[in-house]
Amino acid sequence: MLKIFINPGHDIDLDPGACANGLREVDIALAIGKQVKQIMEGIGYPCQLIQSDNLNGETPSKPNVCGTANASGVDIFVSIHCNSAANASAKGTETLVYSTGGKAELLAKCIQSQIVHSLSTVDRGVKERPDLCVLRETIMPAVLVETAFISNEEDAYKLQLRQYAFAAAIARGITDYEKLI
Numbered sequence: 001m002l003k004i005f006i007n008p009g010h011d012i013d014l015d016p017g018a019c020a021n022g023l024r025e026v027d028i029a030l031a032i033g034k035q036v037k038q039i040m041e042g043i044g045y046p047c048q049l050i051q052s053d054n055l056n057g058e059t060p061s062k063p064n065v066c067g068t069a070n071a072s073g074v075d076i077f078v079s080i081h082c083n084s085a086a087n088a089s090a091k092g093t094e095t096l097v098y099s100t101g102g103k104a105e106l107l108a109k110c111i112q113s114q115i116v117h118s119l120s121t122v123d124r125g126v127k128e129r130p131d132l133c134v135l136r137e138t139i140m141p142a143v144l145v146e147t148a149f150i151s152n153e154e155d156a157y158k159l160q161l162r163q164y165a166f167a168a169a170i171a172r173g174i175t176d177y178e179k180l181i
């Protein structure tokens with residue numbers, strides 16, 4: 001059984017993330033992350049969830065995301081976010097990894113495929129983002145899921161009303177990945 005670390009993006013007290021269409025990224029990410037945890041624990045996978053602006057030591061008053069994940073011996077790290085753009089027509093799902101060609105890319109492809117198929121979001125693919133702290137500073141396969149665009153009306157509607165479907169898709173992506181490794 002994989003041990004799973006879930007990191008809903010941003011911070012309830014310090015950083016709401018992207019805000020648009022009456023929604024805050026921090027709330028959507030937490031709601032989806034909690035449901036991923038509930039689903040995975042329900043089928044026997046040990047999970048930890050931390051949402052914090054302290055990604056790797058920069059906000060000592062908050063729990064350290066990468067530090068905790070690295071110290072806990074978890075097998076995979078899944079960060080959950082919503083995308084946003086100045087152009088309100090930008091929409092869809094993308095999953096970010098530090099680099100392609102390894103287990104993180106495999107996990108990303110499994111999650112990306114499940115979300116795109118179950119939510120009918122635009123498939124923006126798996127992308128390399130070596131600049132992102134949670135992908136760079138974690139020592140296990142790590143992905144950052146940009147579930148959909150909070151700044152796009154159609155995507156925001158899904159983020160508001162279909163949170164369980166996003167969570168179930170992420171959970172299925174994780175179990176798909178486990179069968180492949």
Ligand SMILES: [Zn+2]
Pocket residue numbers: 009010017018025081082
């Ligand atoms: Zn974000």
